[in-house]
Amino acid sequence: MSNDEIFAAAYREHYWAVSRYVARRLSGRTGEVEEVVAEVFTVAWRRRADLPASPLPWLYGVARNCLANAVRGHGRRRRLLDRLGNDETAHGRQIVASPDAEAPGAWVHDALGRLSEADQEVLRLTAWEELGVDDLSVALGCGTRAAAMRLHRARRRLRAEIDRMRPALADGGTATKEHRHG
Secondary structure, three states: OHHHHHHHHHHHHHHHHHHHHHHHHOOHHHHHHHHHHHHHHHHHHHHHHHOOOHHHHHHHHHHHHHHHHHHHHHHHHHHHHHHOOOOOHHHOOOOOOOOHHHHHHHHHHHHHHHHHHHHHHHHHHHHHOOHHHHHHHHOOOHHHHHHOOOHHHHHHHHHHHHHOOHHHHHHHOOOHHHHOOO
């Protein structure tokens, strides 16, 4: 099979997985998703001779880099708009959700959001993209042992953050029971 055919097969097989990967990380910015996905496959086309036999984890690694570029660009545009006085708050278009509008499991996302970007990415790659440690190492561009250690540490930090946010859940509700009986 030629490099062009290998690329075409990878594109057909993994386009939607890469799109979902990007969309989950650009929530609320759907206009940028197609742009980033196009950039991912542009890089893959240029490097089609380098595509591994299982290209999805490699494509996730490329997508991480493309997302980093997109996020930096978004930040630059945001700062420019702020300097120009053209931000949403200046025009009264800020939307505030009601206090009871919290989505089920939102506290998990809150806990995840308190972690470093690196920890968030490791956890997302394993939970959302369902990568095992071997594929995680490819996506992160590190060895398998390093990927396993990063995952272990990220999970431990997430657990600690959840415990900090939900102490009653962390101890199985015993704090509430002790308080009632104490």
